[in-house]
Amino acid sequence: MPESIKTLIIHAHLFTMQGDGVGYIPDGAVAVKDGRIVDVGATSELDARYQASETINASGCALLPGLVDAHMHTYWAIARGVAQDVGNWMQAALSPYARHATPEAKLAGTKLNVVEALKAGTTMMMDYVPLYDGWAEFYEKAGVRARLTPMINALPKTGMAGLKLGALYPYDDDAAQMKIEASQAFIQAWHGAADGRITAMWGPQGPDMLSEDHLIQIKKLAEREGLMIHMHVAQGDREMNQMLKRYGARTPEYLANLGYLDEQLLAVHLTEATDEEAAMMAKSGARMILCSGSIGIIDGIVPPMRAFREAGGLVALGSDQASGNNVNNIFNEMKLTALFNKIMARDPEVMPAWEVLRMATIEGARAIGLGDKIGSLEKGKQADLILVDLTAPNLTPVLVDPVRNIVPNLVYAASGHEVKTVMVAGKILMRDREVLTLDEAAVQAEAQEQAEMLSRRVAEDSSLHGQMALMAAMEEGRL
Numbered sequence: 001m002p003e004s005i006k007t008l009i010i011h012a013h014l015f016t017m018q019g020d021g022v023g024y025i026p027d028g029a030v031a032v033k034d035g036r037i038v039d040v041g042a043t044s045e046l047d048a049r050y051q052a053s054e055t056i057n058a059s060g061c062a063l064l065p066g067l068v069d070a071h072m073h074t075y076w077a078i079a080r081g082v083a084q085d086v087g088n089w090m091q092a093a094l095s096p097y098a099r100h101a102t103p104e105a106k107l108a109g110t111k112l113n114v115v116e117a118l119k120a121g122t123t124m125m126m127d128y129v130p131l132y133d134g135w136a137e138f139y140e141k142a143g144v145r146a147r148l149t150p151m152i153n154a155l156p157k158t159g160m161a162g163l164k165l166g167a168l169y170p171y172d173d174d175a176a177q178m179k180i181e182a183s184q185a186f187i188q189a190w191h192g193a194a195d196g197r198i199t200a201m202w203g204p205q206g207p208d209m210l211s212e213d214h215l216i217q218i219k220k221l222a223e224r225e226g227l228m229i230h231m232h233v234a235q236g237d238r239e240m241n242q243m244l245k246r247y248g249a250r251t252p253e254y255l256a257n258l259g260y261l262d263e264q265l266l267a268v269h270l271t272e273a274t275d276e277e278a279a280m281m282a283k284s285g286a287r288m289i290l291c292s293g294s295i296g297i298i299d300g301i302v303p304p305m306r307a308f309r310e311a312g313g314l315v316a317l318g319s320d321q322a323s324g325n326n327v328n329n330i331f332n333e334m335k336l337t338a339l340f341n342k343i344m345a346r347d348p349e350v351m352p353a354w355e356v357l358r359m360a361t362i363e364g365a366r367a368i369g370l371g372d373k374i375g376s377l378e379k380g381k382q383a384d385l386i387l388v389d390l391t392a393p394n395l396t397p398v399l400v401d402p403v404r405n406i407v408p409n410l411v412y413a414a415s416g417h418e419v420k421t422v423m424v425a426g427k428i429l430m431r432d433r434e435v436l437t438l439d440e441a442a443v444q445a446e447a448q449e450q451a452e453m454l455s456r457r458v459a460e461d462s463s464l465h466g467q468m469a470l471m472a473a474m475e476e477g478r479l
């Protein structure tokens with residue numbers, strides 16, 4: 001008697017990401033029951049073994065684990081395209097929008113960004129935002145897997161807008177303490193919510209953005225609760241300058257002395273870290289998140305990811321924010337990561353397609369501490385998976401012999417819009433490109449309306465216009 005299961009996906013070009021490569025199975029199948037993968041193998045075998053409530057014929061599709069985006073600031077989708085192509089992106093372009101972003105505008109950005117990422121095959125979203133109402137609730141409704149990090153800093157309410165370039169930022173320690181307490185309450189409410197689909201992390205915004213006492217307090221809380229710390233580290237010359245002025249040390253050395261370098265730390269960017277510093281951090285067990293698109297656009301830098309990995313470190317990919325990337329799409333990150341590193345090394349053998357695909361799946365999952373649950377298609381893991389339509393013109397022809405071209409085409413030729421179906425924890429969230437859990441048109445309309453209102457508030461605040469580099473470009477007809 002065949003075993004009853006919920007879903008059987010058959011006839012796929014199956015990439016399990018098991019083993020050391022991509023784990024390809026021709027004419028492959030995946031069996032799903034109670035939100036988990038119960039079997040993976042050849043279609044002929046699974047077809048005989050199971051009786052499914054629903055059978056999905058994935059002929060002409062690649063079947064992959066859902067993609068991991070380990071670093072997003074989803075609220076910034078509300079200001080997509082207003083901050084790039086300038087020096088000191090944060091202070092000279094983004095901060096005026098930050099000052100005027102209301103909680104409603106931020107939530108509208110989150111909704112838009114989640115839809116955007118989901119439609120491009122991202123099933124695991126690590127969002128990092130200043131807390132606002134409705135944020136986690138939206139993830140619960142959307143059905144995606146999320147690791148949520150409320151952002152903690154001691155910056156004054158006005159943020160960085162108006163601060164003199166290069167001056168030490170003033171700390172508002174009371175504000176930081178309140179954010180720590182709000183994070184604690186958030187973690188208690190949401191860590192493990194939605195049957196474990198939603199989890200949380202601690203999130204100091206950067207070692208330069210709150211006091212040493214508060215950094216130590218957060219480290220102790222994270223240790224007590226067994227949670228990871230998601231933090232921007234060495235994220236630019238602005239931060240290094242602050243650290244040298246404040247503590248007389250570069251960030252990696254400072255964090256080593258503070259006891260922050262271990263497997264609990266998810267270090268985002270390492271933009272300004274040297275290869276030696278990156279290797280030292282990797283050897284400590286710390287994990288790295290690489291945001292190739294955003295750091296390329298806002299800094300013109302390729303972070304020392306290769307040195308980090310060569311020292312044994314685990315690396316996940318992140319899309320960062322839509323103002324200064326300007327998309328949240330892991331297909332884009334895979335391609336840019338491969339290209340930027342080849343170009344920097346002047347070597348086409350550097351970062352081959354299969355390796356960046358592993359960073360977007362199994363390696364990324366391990367880096368964020370979820371390697372036992374997601375990142376590959378294997379028995380016992382969560383059924384988080386995507387089907388990519390290989391009949392799209394840009395993915396045609398599909399060849400399997402003597403050379404299989406699917407993985408290179410997924411990395412170098414796909415845009416993400418070929419993702420056809422998305423499943424998380426056994427539930428289909430998108431079918432044939434239609435998002436089933438959310439009203440896409442309403443999400444887009446709300447984002448457009450909130451973005452226009454935000455722009456109007458920035459336009460009316462002439463006190464900020466002097467520091468907005470892109471206003472000059474507007475006047476000169478360049479935008």
Ligand SMILES: [Zn+2]
Pocket residue numbers: 071073232268320
């Ligand atoms: Zn970031």
